[in-house]
Amino acid sequence: MANAPRIAICGIDLESNAFSPPATEADFHKLCYLEGEAILADARSAAPRCIADVAGFVTTMDVTGPWTPVPRVYTHCHPWGPADQAFFDRTVDKIIAGLGDVDAVFVANHGAMLTTDSQDPDGDLLQRLREAVGPDVALVVTLDLHANVSTRMAEAADVLIAYQTNPHVDMFERGEEAAHVVRGMIGGALKPQSAFVKLPIAPPTTTLLTREGPYADLIDYGQRRKRELGGAILNVSVLGGFVFSDAPRAGMAVVVTGRTALEPAQRLARDIAERAWADRERFQKPLMPVAEAVAGSLQRSVEPGLPAVIYADSGDNPGGGGGGDTMELLSALVAAKARGVLYGSFHDPALAAEALERGVGAEFHAVFNRDPATRFSQRFEAEVRVCAVSTDPFVGRLGLYAGMQINTAPSCALEIGGPGGITVVVISNRYQTADPMFFEHLGLDIAMARTVCVKSRGHFRTGFEPWFPPEQVVEADTEGFTSPVLSRFDWMDLPRPVFPLDQDTDWVPPNW
Ligand SMILES: [Zn+2]
Structure with missing residues (x-):
């Protein structure tokens, strides 16, 4: 099929706790390590080993038109410490080496990874991919809502799509959404423009539930405003972050992507961030x-x-x-x-x-x-x-x-x-x-x-x-x-001051 778009699929999925022992190559292989066609076979199977983002993406691409998958490497490890740097580098090299000419790249990463040498390997991967494919190829990424989004990640990707549920039950749908975004970008209907705001809030993980509570309210608000704005907004992602990564990029973030224009995305991102900040006292919970x-x-x-x-x-x-x-x-x-x-x-x-x-x-x-x-x-x-x-x-x-x-x-x-x-x-x-x-x-x-x-x-x-x-x-x-009692840890690289560890933290909204 000569006209079928070539779409690369890859992911290195790890949530890193800086205080836990390093995640070795064997740890990744023990849970899930797939190369090439094995990714597609797994994603299309009845009980996949890959995370459901990938299954949602592949099965949606399958039913929305012709495509030529370019499956590279997908690997996933249970949350643990920083990933072994040599393994990470080898895996990224393998992903990039087999890309060839592609029309889009889909990445399924957790987004709160550390490696033994880097505090932003998610950003390293996305930047390497962007350099490899150039500025005009769609780069669409699904992230866990515990991702710690860095400026490099936001700049390298066209669209960051975070889960909206915790406990996470919408991974398949987010993969599905990524597939529709990729189709829209290849067809030229979408020209995504993303606004990214980082907040000095590092919420204890117990305060990030989406059934009720401050985080649920923020996510619901973002989705409601997206609907009300009638098509201007492509995606609203409110990320709680993963404080235990203890990295400069740790903490809460808001990423709003406009379909074709930046200004409405910036306005909504700032609006959500201001609400999060005004509501910060609620990101504390007794055990x-x-x-x-x-x-x-x-x-x-x-x-x-x-x-x-x-x-x-x-x-x-x-x-x-x-x-x-x-x-x-x-x-x-x-x-x-x-x-x-x-x-x-x-x-x-x-x-x-x-x-x-x-x-x-x-x-x-x-x-x-x-x-x-x-x-x-x-x-x-x-x-x-x-x-x-x-x-x-x-x-x-x-x-x-x-x-x-x-x-x-x-x-x-x-x-x-x-x-x-x-x-x-x-x-x-x-x-x-x-x-x-x-x-x-x-x-x-x-x-x-x-x-x-x-x-x-x-x-x-x-x-x-x-x-x-x-x-x-x-x-x-x-x-x-x-x-979840954050005062028990010896934080090294978490940006300070940060709420609720530092109760007197200040924040000024972006001056867009
Ligand atoms: Zn998570």
Whole structure:
């Protein structure tokens, strides 16, 4: 097909927590590393391994006309520390080397990556792509709403399209949107003009939910104004940022893209930024101390009339760079002899392998964190019984991971304190427990639990909503790399002053 536009697809997707251990090449390969045609095959499969932005983009391109895909490299790693620089450089070289003449480039990046040598590798990638394809080729990027947008990123790309939901459930739609933007740009109907505003607000991750709260209000306002402006605006992205990247580009940002004109985009971007600033006091939220959480759990085990509760182990969220192996809340529940508890999921390959070998029904003295991965990986010992083991991947069914293939094998369920005590899920791949399948693939019934604890900060909310509406969700103040209590960290490169860490921060709107 001679006239089919050639569209490149690529992405290096990582959310970097500057305090977590580096993300190695092996970490990327373990979760998802696809080259060439394998990207298309995966994106078109029933349960893709790539993030849904890519699946949304590819399937939409497939149904909106002819195209010649130029799939380069797409790789994705669980949130962790900075990516290995040599791996990043090699991957970017590979992406650029095979581009050839293209009509557009689609990039699916998280947008809060660090590498061991760079604090703006997302900007490095986009700038290299722009230099390779020249100023007239469409460069369209999807970003997580936790992206830390830099000026370089905003300048290199034609359109930045951020998720609008947290928990993230609109990735497929954003990929779909990117495909329509690419079609519109190639056809000449769209000449996107973007306005970018950075705010000195670095919100704790617990304040960035989109169901309700200050962030929800901002996103809703932006989408409402976009509709009211009747076609002048192509995209409104309000990015909460990812404070734990501890980089000069960290923090909240507003990117508004006009269809053909810059001025309406600038006006709306400034308007949204001014509202965010006026509402900044709301980007603060108290957490429940561990002792209080344990007391609440004990109360539930003796009072059947009290509704069950789900606790977020918010300091140790593998979805934000947590190791998934801190013991603070579990050890407190065990010491208090809590009952009716389900707790998932502890990343401990050695313990999972041991349980698999001993088999279902075996009782043994379990040692958690026998090989500590980080400074938060405390050793913990308990008498356990193996209730279930699994050696198979499973497919997520609700929220962030819905339809995605998840491989935690081998995994197991260990019972502490006898039947009806505390049942702990142990996994061999570091994942946040954002989907009920983390329990269900081991035959555990969430409805039977009086207390559920999850190593996840917020994405579990959608996955567990059938059992736990918002009023039964509690964020526990636990230690770890993702503690929302920002004053606990030694910040090095976060721009200061920044709200809410520095309460007396000032900001002046752009003078456009
Ligand atoms: Zn995110």
